[in-house]
Amino acid sequence: MNKVWNLEQYKDKIAIKDEFGKTITYNELDFQSKKLAENVSSRCLVFSLCRNEIGSILGYVSFIQNGIVPILLNSHLEEGLLNSLLETYKPSYLWVPKDQKAQFSTMTVIYEAYDYILIDTGYEKNYKLYDELALLLTTSGSTGSPKLVRQSYSNILDNAQSIVKYLELNDTERPITTLPMNYTYGLSIINSHLLVGATILVTDKGIMQKEFWEFFKSSEATSFGGVPYTYEMLDRLRFYRMNLPSLRSITQAGGKILPELHEKFANYAKDNGKKFVVMYGQCEATARMGYLPPEKAVEKKGAMGIVIPGGKFKLIAADGSEITEPHTTGELVYEGKNVTLGYAECLEDLSKGDERNGILETGDMAQFDEDGFYYIVGRKKRFLKIYGNRVNLDEVDRLIKEYFNAEVASTGVDDHMYIFVTDNNLAEPVKDFIVNKTKLNPVAFKVFVIDNIPKNDSGKILYNELKKYYAE
Incomplete structure (x- = not known):
């Protein structure tokens, strides 16, 4: 036994x-x-x-x-x-x-x-x-x-x-x-x-x-x-x-x-x-x-x-x-x-x-x-290619969180990054901030305002649940 x-x-x-x-x-x-x-x-x-x-x-x-x-x-x-x-x-x-x-x-x-x-x-x-x-x-x-x-x-x-x-x-x-x-x-x-x-x-x-x-x-x-x-x-x-x-x-x-x-x-x-x-x-x-x-x-x-x-x-x-x-x-x-x-x-x-x-x-x-x-710097698969540039989504989340002291989750598909926040007043400032940081075309970024960032029992963000906001 x-x-x-x-x-x-x-x-x-x-x-x-x-x-x-x-x-x-x-x-x-x-x-x-x-x-x-x-x-x-x-x-x-x-x-x-x-x-x-x-x-x-x-x-x-x-x-x-x-x-x-x-x-x-x-x-x-x-x-x-x-x-x-x-x-x-x-x-x-x-x-x-x-x-x-x-x-x-x-x-x-x-x-x-x-x-x-x-x-x-x-x-x-x-x-x-x-x-x-x-x-x-x-x-x-x-x-x-x-x-x-x-x-x-x-x-x-x-x-x-x-x-x-x-x-x-x-x-x-x-x-x-x-x-x-x-x-x-x-x-x-x-x-x-x-x-x-x-x-x-x-x-x-x-x-x-x-x-x-x-x-x-x-x-x-x-x-x-x-x-x-x-x-x-x-x-x-x-x-x-x-x-x-x-x-x-x-x-x-x-x-x-x-x-x-x-x-x-x-x-x-x-x-x-x-x-x-x-x-x-x-x-x-x-x-x-x-x-x-x-x-x-x-x-x-x-x-x-x-x-x-x-x-x-x-x-x-x-x-x-x-x-x-x-x-x-x-x-x-x-x-x-x-x-x-x-x-x-x-x-x-x-x-x-x-x-x-x-x-x-x-x-x-x-x-x-x-x-x-x-030091953990990101997930192997938490990357997007934006017009050929590799962007670490964990790093995007960290930058926004630190600068705005706000809840955030970023996800998306190549050439399209979707950023989720819970404060309506942050939609434009967050987009401007990330465009400025990445120096990439603003067309690649879209900010969604939702009531709550979905999380599991352990407090980890459920990125799959965010797909319903942008999936065709």
Whole structure:
């Protein structure tokens, strides 16, 4: 049996505490996870509809510890998209919040625990699962896409151990949830903290809600993680003025944070005896690949950092050669035991073995400096050709965001760039600004004003959803 955690060693220590005061100890988590698994007939596929709740984490732990393969999905996933995934993957069981029972009224409830129910779907188990397959997660840009990342037991354990090492985690930690657990970054926080016997504080409340901070303070949270958007919101909340004596560290991943925000939070941490850790990762590498040591957070503003313990980075030039000179852009390639098995797009793919052999071409363009610290400069595919000139869309977004302090997303097709903003007063100024910066024909640029920039659970922009505004 491929277990990831040794839960019983932490005995009566509280493993999870929710905002309503409910708790579950490590012994109880171990016992309940075995009990849940007894109701599942064999190694099979389960859809787990996730919330930041005790029952949701219990299900995840049970499935991983007992050789059952979960697909983690947001419990708020639109019904049509969920039905499409059900039809594609035909899971043997569902583990869902009790209040969503009516949605599956034609199926049979066979077990209940911690406000979650186990449902027998009635689908025949006529599929084969690769022996090392532990978990399936949606890729960060997807909603109801059938494309899933296949993670192994050793992927999960190796990455969690590496995170424990570089963040120096121990059983006194009390991380509070700020990210969905079906998102690789949010899940990595759970994985690594369960490994060391910490107490995970779970809440579905967000950082813009008063109840979140009340729970934070009353439970003496020691850390939280956030994507760039989280830190933009914290900046608006004047986070630096909050009195949070229990807070030890804050982590950031899920995309590149604006350099001036990086500097603000790095200085806040330095001045208040806390750690600010910028990290880099992808679902395809289980979670983490790089991190910026907190003592370098101010000095190396804008850097993603260095490779995690046990991993290797290299940069590959367009001609396939390895880059050895600092400040030279190439595609970042990562090697490590946490590189996942590959993708699945249908039920038959779940029998596939390891297709990556520990090597991941990240699709991110990067540079390193004289000290060996890496900087992400854009995505390999986030480029347009405008009248023969190569334009980096990530760079366009960054320039507009920094100059106008506004939400923005740019996309398009060659010779046509479409820029989306949420402020009507910015339409003309943004266009003039980019025309001036690029020195390209104004005809190539069009600015759309929309109510909200569409984002996924992790705060990443859903560029595909913008196509409806300009696609013919």
